[in-house]
Amino acid sequence: MANVLIIDDEWSILESLEMFLNEKGHTAFKAATGEEGYRLFCSVGPDMVFLDIRLPDLNGLDVLERIKIKMPTAKVTMMTAFHDMETTIKAMKMGAYDYIHKPLDVDEVEKSLGRALHLAEIDKDTPLIEEAGEAPEAGLIIGKSRKIMEIFKMIGLLCQNRATVLIQGETGTGKELIARVIHRNSLYREEPLITVDCGALVETLLESELFGHESGAFTGAVRTKKGKIELAGTGTLFLDEIGELPMSLQGKLLGFLQRREYMRVGGQETLKSRCRIIAATNRDLQDQCRKGLLREDLYFRLKVVSIHVPPLRERISDIPDLVNHFIQKINLEMGTRVTKLESGVIEHLMAQDWIGNVREMENVLVEALVKANGEVLLLEDILGIISRKPSARVQQNSSCALDAMEREHIQNVLEKLGWNRTRTARALGISLPTLRSKIRKYSIQPMLTDGVRKAG
Ligand SMILES: Nc1ncnc2c1ncn2[C@@H]1O[C@H](COP(=O)(O)OP(=O)(O)OP(=O)(O)O)[C@@H](O)[C@H]1O
């Protein structure tokens, strides 16, 4: 049973909290001023503290500061009124672990107490996340599973040549990351890496984006503009979302891949390029070919070397390392300070489907760490977030129901328009970036059913 210190100048609060605590079998220590509270803290060394923000002598924040200096792991819950919001935020920044509202609500008190005691226990013995020290190297592919090792081996080979590479895998599996790593480890790493998102622009713009244009080639083409192929020089041209490449451009790209020559839009001059091509897609390109959405000859030109990135659920042995990596990264980037995991967290993460793969897991961790507000990431922090993922089987509240509806609607339109994002965005009346972010947010994937896809 725990020792709990209550610091408040309101007698009724001291009394009622004490009663509540005694009922639960805990021992309460009461102080009506800041000074007295701090003295008691030092002599008792309580398992947790309920601390009022407004005290007659000291400010609650001063007391909090002293307590945290004395014992950095002390669990202090602030008791705040609604107009204390700013002070509350300050308190949380200073290391208070929780706050509850006044007038007190028994459920809130109990929850905060339960969490604090649970945390205090975990503090005693939990495996530590490796201390980061410095930022984990950006662009590092984490994982030791057999499947990832095979990809490492392939990357090693690819770094010594300029062969065209096709990277296929579900959304969020790390295709772009792999493309970057190939470039960064290649002999021409000092040359540019230029990315073209083949799904982001309407056909005509995409064409001039890729090949460039001469002045006067079309309305608005005021001066000559270099295309991305030209900008890539002898570096890498990364054709992302290649499965979205409009039919009209597929022939042009094929011509370029065959001859390594092209012309700017509206141009006469034949230009040459030696850039390395890496293409990526989350679509099943073979299936796209069957459905007549992708030229087969282009497909074969692209997959000189092909890398299949397996979904996260097929390499769950990578999850512990990934979690460790992301926690260090998030701590550094977001200023969170999680260093411990409650047992069961990793197991739980390993049991998920992760339809959005590594990206989805990273997003869950970001949210969980921000909510953890302390050194320990609890299982319940994770459970709460995972249970309202779009892929979750149970939708919990109305905002989730709305999300689910939106997700379904977007998916339907995407399917109907053959996953042409530009047209889908137009049909939905939203911008393309908004559509893309929603596809990511909801981890929308092409349906696997063999439904007929109409291009219109
Ligand atoms: N093995 C890994 N190690 C470390 N970080 C990873 C790994 N795989 C993916 N990530 C991270 O997950 C996120 C998503 O990866 P990335 O953007 O490369 O996915 P993608 O396959 O291109 O997804 P999409 O198909 O949606 O474009 C990135 O932040 C990336 O750094």
Ligand SMILES: [Mg+2]
């Ligand atoms: Mg990508």
